[in-house]
Amino acid sequence: MRNPATLLVILFALLFRAITRLIVKTEQHSPLKIGHRGAAGYCPENTISSFQKALELGADYLELDIQMTKDGELVVIHDSTVNRTTNGKGKVMDFTLPEIQNLDAGSWFHRKFAGEKIPSLSEVFDEFAGKIGFLIELKKPSLYPLIEEKLAEELMKREFTTGDRQIIVQSFDRESLKRFHELLPSIPIGILVRNAGLKMISNKNLKSFASYVSYVNPKISMVNKRMIKRIHLHGFKTIIWTVKRKNDLKAIKNLHVEGIVSDFPDLS
Known part of the structure:
Protein backbone atom coordinates (compact mmCIF):
# COMPACT_ATOMS: atom_id res chain seq x y z
CA MET A 1 0.00 0.00 0.00
CA ARG A 2 1.39 3.40 -0.96
CA ASN A 3 2.05 5.87 1.81
CA PRO A 4 0.08 9.14 2.03
CA ALA A 5 3.01 11.24 0.76
CA THR A 6 3.26 9.19 -2.43
CA LEU A 7 -0.48 9.38 -3.01
CA LEU A 8 -0.32 13.13 -2.55
CA VAL A 9 2.44 13.44 -5.16
CA ILE A 10 0.42 11.34 -7.61
CA LEU A 11 -2.68 13.44 -6.95
CA PHE A 12 -0.81 16.68 -7.62
CA ALA A 13 0.71 15.22 -10.80
CA LEU A 14 -2.72 14.24 -12.11
CA LEU A 15 -4.14 17.64 -11.20
CA PHE A 16 -1.28 19.43 -12.95
CA ARG A 17 -1.79 17.32 -16.08
CA ALA A 18 -5.51 18.09 -16.13
CA ILE A 19 -4.91 21.83 -15.73
CA THR A 20 -2.28 21.79 -18.48
CA ARG A 21 -4.66 20.04 -20.88
CA LEU A 22 -7.37 22.55 -20.08
CA ILE A 23 -5.02 25.46 -20.77
CA VAL A 24 -3.88 23.95 -24.07
CA LYS A 25 -7.48 23.32 -25.12
CA THR A 26 -8.43 26.91 -24.27
CA GLU A 27 -5.47 28.27 -26.25
CA GLN A 28 -6.35 26.12 -29.24
CA HIS A 29 -9.83 27.64 -29.33
CA SER A 30 -8.82 31.24 -28.66
CA PRO A 31 -10.70 33.18 -31.38
CA LEU A 32 -9.11 35.86 -33.51
CA LYS A 33 -9.69 39.40 -32.22
CA ILE A 34 -11.05 41.44 -35.11
CA GLY A 35 -11.47 45.19 -34.80
CA HIS A 36 -14.82 46.30 -36.27
CA ARG A 37 -14.09 49.13 -38.71
CA GLY A 38 -10.90 49.41 -36.67
CA ALA A 39 -11.85 50.26 -33.12
CA ALA A 40 -15.22 51.84 -33.82
CA GLY A 41 -16.09 52.12 -30.14
CA TYR A 42 -13.17 54.48 -29.56
CA CYS A 43 -12.56 56.29 -32.86
CA PRO A 44 -14.41 57.32 -36.02
CA GLU A 45 -14.99 54.10 -37.94
CA ASN A 46 -12.94 53.08 -40.97
CA THR A 47 -10.28 55.74 -40.47
CA ILE A 48 -6.53 55.49 -40.00
CA SER A 49 -6.96 56.54 -36.36
CA SER A 50 -9.45 53.74 -35.80
CA PHE A 51 -7.21 51.14 -37.41
CA GLN A 52 -4.20 52.35 -35.43
CA LYS A 53 -6.18 52.09 -32.19
CA ALA A 54 -7.24 48.53 -33.00
CA LEU A 55 -3.62 47.61 -33.64
CA GLU A 56 -2.58 49.15 -30.32
CA LEU A 57 -5.32 47.22 -28.51
CA GLY A 58 -4.01 43.90 -29.77
CA ALA A 59 -6.39 43.10 -32.63
CA ASP A 60 -5.35 40.28 -34.96
CA TYR A 61 -7.36 41.61 -37.91
CA LEU A 62 -8.92 44.86 -39.07
CA GLU A 63 -12.47 44.54 -40.39
CA LEU A 64 -13.12 47.20 -43.03
CA ASP A 65 -15.60 48.02 -45.79
CA ILE A 66 -14.72 49.02 -49.34
CA GLN A 67 -16.65 50.92 -51.99
CA MET A 68 -15.55 52.61 -55.22
CA THR A 69 -15.31 56.24 -56.29
CA LYS A 70 -16.27 57.80 -59.61
CA ASP A 71 -12.67 57.55 -60.79
CA GLY A 72 -12.44 53.86 -59.92
CA GLU A 73 -10.54 54.05 -56.64
CA LEU A 74 -11.27 51.72 -53.72
CA VAL A 75 -12.09 53.66 -50.56
CA VAL A 76 -12.76 52.48 -47.02
CA ILE A 77 -16.26 53.50 -45.93
CA HIS A 78 -19.27 51.55 -44.70
CA ASP A 79 -22.23 53.46 -46.16
CA SER A 80 -22.90 53.98 -49.85
CA THR A 81 -23.28 57.70 -49.05
CA VAL A 82 -20.95 60.02 -47.13
CA ASN A 83 -23.83 61.60 -45.18
CA ARG A 84 -23.49 59.80 -41.84
CA THR A 85 -19.74 59.78 -41.31
CA THR A 86 -18.53 63.00 -42.95
CA ASN A 87 -19.44 66.67 -43.26
CA GLY A 88 -20.53 66.10 -46.86
CA LYS A 89 -23.56 64.71 -48.65
CA GLY A 90 -23.92 62.43 -51.62
CA LYS A 91 -23.14 58.98 -52.93
CA VAL A 92 -19.62 57.57 -52.73
CA MET A 93 -19.79 56.71 -56.43
CA ASP A 94 -20.35 60.38 -57.33
CA PHE A 95 -17.05 61.57 -55.80
CA THR A 96 -13.55 61.29 -57.20
CA LEU A 97 -10.86 60.19 -54.76
CA PRO A 98 -9.51 63.75 -54.24
CA GLU A 99 -13.04 65.04 -53.70
CA ILE A 100 -14.02 62.42 -51.15
CA GLN A 101 -10.75 62.87 -49.28
CA ASN A 102 -11.44 66.57 -48.86
CA LEU A 103 -14.31 65.68 -46.55
CA ASP A 104 -13.96 65.61 -42.75
CA ALA A 105 -14.56 62.02 -41.60
CA GLY A 106 -13.75 62.55 -37.92
CA SER A 107 -15.64 65.48 -36.42
CA TRP A 108 -18.98 63.63 -36.35
CA PHE A 109 -17.45 61.28 -33.77
CA HIS A 110 -15.53 63.85 -31.70
CA ARG A 111 -13.91 67.19 -32.40
CA LYS A 112 -10.48 65.79 -31.52
CA PHE A 113 -10.70 63.74 -34.74
CA ALA A 114 -11.41 66.78 -36.92
CA GLY A 115 -9.67 66.51 -40.27
CA GLU A 116 -9.64 62.70 -40.36
CA LYS A 117 -10.23 61.60 -43.94
CA ILE A 118 -11.74 58.64 -45.73
CA PRO A 119 -8.73 56.49 -46.56
CA SER A 120 -8.17 54.62 -49.77
CA LEU A 121 -7.62 50.89 -49.43
CA SER A 122 -4.13 51.42 -50.81
CA GLU A 123 -3.33 53.86 -47.99
CA VAL A 124 -4.56 51.37 -45.39
CA PHE A 125 -2.33 48.67 -46.86
CA ASP A 126 0.62 51.08 -46.98
CA GLU A 127 0.21 51.80 -43.29
CA PHE A 128 -0.76 48.42 -41.83
CA ALA A 129 0.26 45.58 -44.14
CA GLY A 130 2.62 43.23 -42.36
CA LYS A 131 1.43 44.44 -38.95
CA ILE A 132 -2.08 42.96 -38.85
CA GLY A 133 -4.54 40.94 -40.94
CA PHE A 134 -7.44 42.32 -43.00
CA LEU A 135 -11.06 41.19 -43.13
CA ILE A 136 -12.31 43.09 -46.18
CA GLU A 137 -16.02 43.42 -46.91
CA LEU A 138 -17.19 44.09 -50.44
CA LYS A 139 -19.97 46.53 -49.57
CA LYS A 140 -22.95 46.58 -51.93
CA PRO A 141 -20.80 45.37 -54.83
CA SER A 142 -23.76 45.44 -57.22
CA LEU A 143 -23.40 49.25 -57.21
CA TYR A 144 -19.83 49.05 -58.47
CA PRO A 145 -19.16 47.08 -61.66
CA LEU A 146 -15.71 45.45 -61.62
CA ILE A 147 -15.06 46.15 -57.92
CA GLU A 148 -14.00 42.49 -57.55
CA GLU A 149 -11.38 42.98 -60.29
CA LYS A 150 -10.17 46.19 -58.65
CA LEU A 151 -9.67 44.43 -55.33
CA ALA A 152 -7.98 41.45 -56.97
CA GLU A 153 -5.60 43.78 -58.82
CA GLU A 154 -4.67 45.58 -55.60
CA LEU A 155 -3.98 42.30 -53.80
CA MET A 156 -1.95 40.88 -56.69
CA LYS A 157 0.05 44.09 -57.02
CA ARG A 158 1.09 43.73 -53.40
CA GLU A 159 1.59 39.96 -53.63
CA PHE A 160 -1.14 39.36 -51.04
CA THR A 161 -2.43 36.36 -52.94
CA THR A 162 -1.16 33.56 -50.72
CA GLY A 163 -2.94 32.21 -47.67
CA ASP A 164 -0.25 33.39 -45.24
CA ARG A 165 -0.91 37.06 -46.05
CA GLN A 166 -3.79 37.28 -43.58
CA ILE A 167 -6.45 38.44 -46.03
CA ILE A 168 -10.09 37.33 -45.86
CA VAL A 169 -12.71 38.77 -48.22
CA GLN A 170 -16.38 38.70 -47.22
CA SER A 171 -19.76 39.97 -48.39
CA PHE A 172 -23.51 39.36 -48.21
CA ASP A 173 -23.49 39.14 -52.01
CA ARG A 174 -22.93 35.53 -53.09
CA GLU A 175 -22.49 36.34 -56.78
CA SER A 208 -23.77 24.84 -52.00
CA PHE A 209 -21.16 27.18 -50.49
CA ALA A 210 -18.48 24.51 -50.27
CA SER A 211 -16.92 25.22 -53.68
CA TYR A 212 -15.89 28.79 -52.86
CA VAL A 213 -16.52 29.68 -49.19
CA SER A 214 -14.19 29.09 -46.22
CA TYR A 215 -16.05 31.11 -43.56
CA VAL A 216 -19.75 31.42 -42.72
CA ASN A 217 -20.11 34.58 -40.62
CA PRO A 218 -23.43 35.13 -38.82
CA LYS A 219 -24.65 38.13 -36.85
CA ILE A 220 -24.38 37.70 -33.08
CA SER A 221 -28.15 38.00 -32.50
CA MET A 222 -28.82 34.81 -34.46
CA VAL A 223 -26.03 32.67 -33.06
CA ASN A 224 -26.55 29.59 -30.93
CA LYS A 225 -24.57 26.45 -30.14
CA ARG A 226 -26.48 24.25 -32.58
CA MET A 227 -25.90 26.69 -35.46
CA ILE A 228 -22.16 26.94 -34.88
CA LYS A 229 -21.89 23.16 -34.60
CA ARG A 230 -23.70 22.76 -37.94
CA ILE A 231 -21.42 25.30 -39.63
CA HIS A 232 -18.37 23.47 -38.33
CA LEU A 233 -19.74 20.04 -39.31
CA HIS A 234 -19.95 21.29 -42.91
CA GLY A 235 -16.25 22.14 -42.77
CA PHE A 236 -16.51 25.93 -42.49
CA LYS A 237 -14.86 28.29 -40.04
CA THR A 238 -16.95 31.07 -38.54
CA ILE A 239 -16.50 34.69 -37.48
CA ILE A 240 -19.21 36.33 -35.35
CA TRP A 241 -20.18 40.00 -35.70
CA THR A 242 -20.48 42.43 -33.93
CA VAL A 243 -19.75 42.07 -30.21
CA LYS A 244 -20.18 45.22 -28.10
CA ARG A 245 -20.58 43.86 -24.55
CA LYS A 246 -18.26 41.78 -22.39
CA ASN A 247 -21.03 39.36 -21.41
CA ASP A 248 -21.72 38.61 -25.08
CA LEU A 249 -18.04 37.96 -25.66
CA LYS A 250 -17.87 35.35 -22.92
CA ALA A 251 -20.86 33.46 -24.33
CA ILE A 252 -19.48 33.51 -27.88
CA LYS A 253 -16.03 32.31 -26.79
CA ASN A 254 -17.63 29.22 -25.30
CA LEU A 255 -18.89 28.28 -28.77
CA HIS A 256 -15.30 27.82 -30.03
CA VAL A 257 -15.69 30.12 -33.02
CA GLU A 258 -12.66 31.11 -35.08
CA GLY A 259 -13.05 34.89 -34.86
CA ILE A 260 -14.98 37.64 -33.08
CA VAL A 261 -15.56 41.08 -34.56
CA SER A 262 -15.89 43.82 -31.95
CA ASP A 263 -16.10 47.61 -31.71
CA PHE A 264 -13.85 47.19 -28.66
CA PRO A 265 -10.91 44.94 -29.58
CA ASP A 266 -9.62 45.06 -26.00
CA LEU A 267 -12.66 43.21 -24.63
CA SER A 268 -11.45 39.95 -23.07
Whole structure:
Protein backbone atom coordinates (compact mmCIF):
# COMPACT_ATOMS: atom_id res chain seq x y z
CA MET A 1 0.00 0.00 0.00
CA ARG A 2 1.39 3.40 -0.96
CA ASN A 3 2.05 5.87 1.81
CA PRO A 4 0.08 9.14 2.03
CA ALA A 5 3.01 11.24 0.76
CA THR A 6 3.26 9.19 -2.43
CA LEU A 7 -0.48 9.38 -3.01
CA LEU A 8 -0.32 13.13 -2.55
CA VAL A 9 2.44 13.44 -5.16
CA ILE A 10 0.42 11.34 -7.61
CA LEU A 11 -2.68 13.44 -6.95
CA PHE A 12 -0.81 16.68 -7.62
CA ALA A 13 0.71 15.22 -10.80
CA LEU A 14 -2.72 14.24 -12.11
CA LEU A 15 -4.14 17.64 -11.20
CA PHE A 16 -1.28 19.43 -12.95
CA ARG A 17 -1.79 17.32 -16.08
CA ALA A 18 -5.51 18.09 -16.13
CA ILE A 19 -4.91 21.83 -15.73
CA THR A 20 -2.28 21.79 -18.48
CA ARG A 21 -4.66 20.04 -20.88
CA LEU A 22 -7.37 22.55 -20.08
CA ILE A 23 -5.02 25.46 -20.77
CA VAL A 24 -3.88 23.95 -24.07
CA LYS A 25 -7.48 23.32 -25.12
CA THR A 26 -8.43 26.91 -24.27
CA GLU A 27 -5.47 28.27 -26.25
CA GLN A 28 -6.35 26.12 -29.24
CA HIS A 29 -9.83 27.64 -29.33
CA SER A 30 -8.82 31.24 -28.66
CA PRO A 31 -10.70 33.18 -31.38
CA LEU A 32 -9.11 35.86 -33.51
CA LYS A 33 -9.69 39.40 -32.22
CA ILE A 34 -11.05 41.44 -35.11
CA GLY A 35 -11.47 45.19 -34.80
CA HIS A 36 -14.82 46.30 -36.27
CA ARG A 37 -14.09 49.13 -38.71
CA GLY A 38 -10.90 49.41 -36.67
CA ALA A 39 -11.85 50.26 -33.12
CA ALA A 40 -15.22 51.84 -33.82
CA GLY A 41 -16.09 52.12 -30.14
CA TYR A 42 -13.17 54.48 -29.56
CA CYS A 43 -12.56 56.29 -32.86
CA PRO A 44 -14.41 57.32 -36.02
CA GLU A 45 -14.99 54.10 -37.94
CA ASN A 46 -12.94 53.08 -40.97
CA THR A 47 -10.28 55.74 -40.47
CA ILE A 48 -6.53 55.49 -40.00
CA SER A 49 -6.96 56.54 -36.36
CA SER A 50 -9.45 53.74 -35.80
CA PHE A 51 -7.21 51.14 -37.41
CA GLN A 52 -4.20 52.35 -35.43
CA LYS A 53 -6.18 52.09 -32.19
CA ALA A 54 -7.24 48.53 -33.00
CA LEU A 55 -3.62 47.61 -33.64
CA GLU A 56 -2.58 49.15 -30.32
CA LEU A 57 -5.32 47.22 -28.51
CA GLY A 58 -4.01 43.90 -29.77
CA ALA A 59 -6.39 43.10 -32.63
CA ASP A 60 -5.35 40.28 -34.96
CA TYR A 61 -7.36 41.61 -37.91
CA LEU A 62 -8.92 44.86 -39.07
CA GLU A 63 -12.47 44.54 -40.39
CA LEU A 64 -13.12 47.20 -43.03
CA ASP A 65 -15.60 48.02 -45.79
CA ILE A 66 -14.72 49.02 -49.34
CA GLN A 67 -16.65 50.92 -51.99
CA MET A 68 -15.55 52.61 -55.22
CA THR A 69 -15.31 56.24 -56.29
CA LYS A 70 -16.27 57.80 -59.61
CA ASP A 71 -12.67 57.55 -60.79
CA GLY A 72 -12.44 53.86 -59.92
CA GLU A 73 -10.54 54.05 -56.64
CA LEU A 74 -11.27 51.72 -53.72
CA VAL A 75 -12.09 53.66 -50.56
CA VAL A 76 -12.76 52.48 -47.02
CA ILE A 77 -16.26 53.50 -45.93
CA HIS A 78 -19.27 51.55 -44.70
CA ASP A 79 -22.23 53.46 -46.16
CA SER A 80 -22.90 53.98 -49.85
CA THR A 81 -23.28 57.70 -49.05
CA VAL A 82 -20.95 60.02 -47.13
CA ASN A 83 -23.83 61.60 -45.18
CA ARG A 84 -23.49 59.80 -41.84
CA THR A 85 -19.74 59.78 -41.31
CA THR A 86 -18.53 63.00 -42.95
CA ASN A 87 -19.44 66.67 -43.26
CA GLY A 88 -20.53 66.10 -46.86
CA LYS A 89 -23.56 64.71 -48.65
CA GLY A 90 -23.92 62.43 -51.62
CA LYS A 91 -23.14 58.98 -52.93
CA VAL A 92 -19.62 57.57 -52.73
CA MET A 93 -19.79 56.71 -56.43
CA ASP A 94 -20.35 60.38 -57.33
CA PHE A 95 -17.05 61.57 -55.80
CA THR A 96 -13.55 61.29 -57.20
CA LEU A 97 -10.86 60.19 -54.76
CA PRO A 98 -9.51 63.75 -54.24
CA GLU A 99 -13.04 65.04 -53.70
CA ILE A 100 -14.02 62.42 -51.15
CA GLN A 101 -10.75 62.87 -49.28
CA ASN A 102 -11.44 66.57 -48.86
CA LEU A 103 -14.31 65.68 -46.55
CA ASP A 104 -13.96 65.61 -42.75
CA ALA A 105 -14.56 62.02 -41.60
CA GLY A 106 -13.75 62.55 -37.92
CA SER A 107 -15.64 65.48 -36.42
CA TRP A 108 -18.98 63.63 -36.35
CA PHE A 109 -17.45 61.28 -33.77
CA HIS A 110 -15.53 63.85 -31.70
CA ARG A 111 -13.91 67.19 -32.40
CA LYS A 112 -10.48 65.79 -31.52
CA PHE A 113 -10.70 63.74 -34.74
CA ALA A 114 -11.41 66.78 -36.92
CA GLY A 115 -9.67 66.51 -40.27
CA GLU A 116 -9.64 62.70 -40.36
CA LYS A 117 -10.23 61.60 -43.94
CA ILE A 118 -11.74 58.64 -45.73
CA PRO A 119 -8.73 56.49 -46.56
CA SER A 120 -8.17 54.62 -49.77
CA LEU A 121 -7.62 50.89 -49.43
CA SER A 122 -4.13 51.42 -50.81
CA GLU A 123 -3.33 53.86 -47.99
CA VAL A 124 -4.56 51.37 -45.39
CA PHE A 125 -2.33 48.67 -46.86
CA ASP A 126 0.62 51.08 -46.98
CA GLU A 127 0.21 51.80 -43.29
CA PHE A 128 -0.76 48.42 -41.83
CA ALA A 129 0.26 45.58 -44.14
CA GLY A 130 2.62 43.23 -42.36
CA LYS A 131 1.43 44.44 -38.95
CA ILE A 132 -2.08 42.96 -38.85
CA GLY A 133 -4.54 40.94 -40.94
CA PHE A 134 -7.44 42.32 -43.00
CA LEU A 135 -11.06 41.19 -43.13
CA ILE A 136 -12.31 43.09 -46.18
CA GLU A 137 -16.02 43.42 -46.91
CA LEU A 138 -17.19 44.09 -50.44
CA LYS A 139 -19.97 46.53 -49.57
CA LYS A 140 -22.95 46.58 -51.93
CA PRO A 141 -20.80 45.37 -54.83
CA SER A 142 -23.76 45.44 -57.22
CA LEU A 143 -23.40 49.25 -57.21
CA TYR A 144 -19.83 49.05 -58.47
CA PRO A 145 -19.16 47.08 -61.66
CA LEU A 146 -15.71 45.45 -61.62
CA ILE A 147 -15.06 46.15 -57.92
CA GLU A 148 -14.00 42.49 -57.55
CA GLU A 149 -11.38 42.98 -60.29
CA LYS A 150 -10.17 46.19 -58.65
CA LEU A 151 -9.67 44.43 -55.33
CA ALA A 152 -7.98 41.45 -56.97
CA GLU A 153 -5.60 43.78 -58.82
CA GLU A 154 -4.67 45.58 -55.60
CA LEU A 155 -3.98 42.30 -53.80
CA MET A 156 -1.95 40.88 -56.69
CA LYS A 157 0.05 44.09 -57.02
CA ARG A 158 1.09 43.73 -53.40
CA GLU A 159 1.59 39.96 -53.63
CA PHE A 160 -1.14 39.36 -51.04
CA THR A 161 -2.43 36.36 -52.94
CA THR A 162 -1.16 33.56 -50.72
CA GLY A 163 -2.94 32.21 -47.67
CA ASP A 164 -0.25 33.39 -45.24
CA ARG A 165 -0.91 37.06 -46.05
CA GLN A 166 -3.79 37.28 -43.58
CA ILE A 167 -6.45 38.44 -46.03
CA ILE A 168 -10.09 37.33 -45.86
CA VAL A 169 -12.71 38.77 -48.22
CA GLN A 170 -16.38 38.70 -47.22
CA SER A 171 -19.76 39.97 -48.39
CA PHE A 172 -23.51 39.36 -48.21
CA ASP A 173 -23.49 39.14 -52.01
CA ARG A 174 -22.93 35.53 -53.09
CA GLU A 175 -22.49 36.34 -56.78
CA SER A 176 -19.81 38.90 -55.99
CA LEU A 177 -17.97 36.39 -53.81
CA LYS A 178 -18.08 33.80 -56.59
CA ARG A 179 -16.61 36.30 -59.04
CA PHE A 180 -13.84 37.25 -56.64
CA HIS A 181 -13.07 33.60 -55.91
CA GLU A 182 -12.67 32.92 -59.63
CA LEU A 183 -10.14 35.76 -59.82
CA LEU A 184 -8.15 34.84 -56.70
CA PRO A 185 -9.01 31.34 -55.48
CA SER A 186 -6.17 31.41 -52.91
CA ILE A 187 -7.87 34.13 -50.81
CA PRO A 188 -10.28 32.77 -48.16
CA ILE A 189 -13.89 33.82 -48.68
CA GLY A 190 -16.48 34.55 -45.98
CA ILE A 191 -20.21 34.79 -46.53
CA LEU A 192 -22.04 37.16 -44.19
CA VAL A 193 -25.41 36.16 -42.76
CA ARG A 194 -27.90 38.41 -40.97
CA ASN A 195 -31.11 37.47 -39.15
CA ALA A 196 -33.32 37.81 -42.23
CA GLY A 197 -31.06 35.37 -44.05
CA LEU A 198 -31.35 32.53 -41.55
CA LYS A 199 -32.41 30.13 -44.30
CA MET A 200 -29.05 30.80 -45.97
CA ILE A 201 -27.41 28.49 -43.48
CA SER A 202 -29.69 25.55 -44.07
CA ASN A 203 -27.84 22.30 -44.72
CA LYS A 204 -28.69 22.62 -48.42
CA ASN A 205 -27.20 26.09 -48.72
CA LEU A 206 -24.15 25.24 -46.64
CA LYS A 207 -23.40 22.42 -49.08
CA SER A 208 -23.77 24.84 -52.00
CA PHE A 209 -21.16 27.18 -50.49
CA ALA A 210 -18.48 24.51 -50.27
CA SER A 211 -16.92 25.22 -53.68
CA TYR A 212 -15.89 28.79 -52.86
CA VAL A 213 -16.52 29.68 -49.19
CA SER A 214 -14.19 29.09 -46.22
CA TYR A 215 -16.05 31.11 -43.56
CA VAL A 216 -19.75 31.42 -42.72
CA ASN A 217 -20.11 34.58 -40.62
CA PRO A 218 -23.43 35.13 -38.82
CA LYS A 219 -24.65 38.13 -36.85
CA ILE A 220 -24.38 37.70 -33.08
CA SER A 221 -28.15 38.00 -32.50
CA MET A 222 -28.82 34.81 -34.46
CA VAL A 223 -26.03 32.67 -33.06
CA ASN A 224 -26.55 29.59 -30.93
CA LYS A 225 -24.57 26.45 -30.14
CA ARG A 226 -26.48 24.25 -32.58
CA MET A 227 -25.90 26.69 -35.46
CA ILE A 228 -22.16 26.94 -34.88
CA LYS A 229 -21.89 23.16 -34.60
CA ARG A 230 -23.70 22.76 -37.94
CA ILE A 231 -21.42 25.30 -39.63
CA HIS A 232 -18.37 23.47 -38.33
CA LEU A 233 -19.74 20.04 -39.31
CA HIS A 234 -19.95 21.29 -42.91
CA GLY A 235 -16.25 22.14 -42.77
CA PHE A 236 -16.51 25.93 -42.49
CA LYS A 237 -14.86 28.29 -40.04
CA THR A 238 -16.95 31.07 -38.54
CA ILE A 239 -16.50 34.69 -37.48
CA ILE A 240 -19.21 36.33 -35.35
CA TRP A 241 -20.18 40.00 -35.70
CA THR A 242 -20.48 42.43 -33.93
CA VAL A 243 -19.75 42.07 -30.21
CA LYS A 244 -20.18 45.22 -28.10
CA ARG A 245 -20.58 43.86 -24.55
CA LYS A 246 -18.26 41.78 -22.39
CA ASN A 247 -21.03 39.36 -21.41
CA ASP A 248 -21.72 38.61 -25.08
CA LEU A 249 -18.04 37.96 -25.66
CA LYS A 250 -17.87 35.35 -22.92
CA ALA A 251 -20.86 33.46 -24.33
CA ILE A 252 -19.48 33.51 -27.88
CA LYS A 253 -16.03 32.31 -26.79
CA ASN A 254 -17.63 29.22 -25.30
CA LEU A 255 -18.89 28.28 -28.77
CA HIS A 256 -15.30 27.82 -30.03
CA VAL A 257 -15.69 30.12 -33.02
CA GLU A 258 -12.66 31.11 -35.08
CA GLY A 259 -13.05 34.89 -34.86
CA ILE A 260 -14.98 37.64 -33.08
CA VAL A 261 -15.56 41.08 -34.56
CA SER A 262 -15.89 43.82 -31.95
CA ASP A 263 -16.10 47.61 -31.71
CA PHE A 264 -13.85 47.19 -28.66
CA PRO A 265 -10.91 44.94 -29.58
CA ASP A 266 -9.62 45.06 -26.00
CA LEU A 267 -12.66 43.21 -24.63
CA SER A 268 -11.45 39.95 -23.07
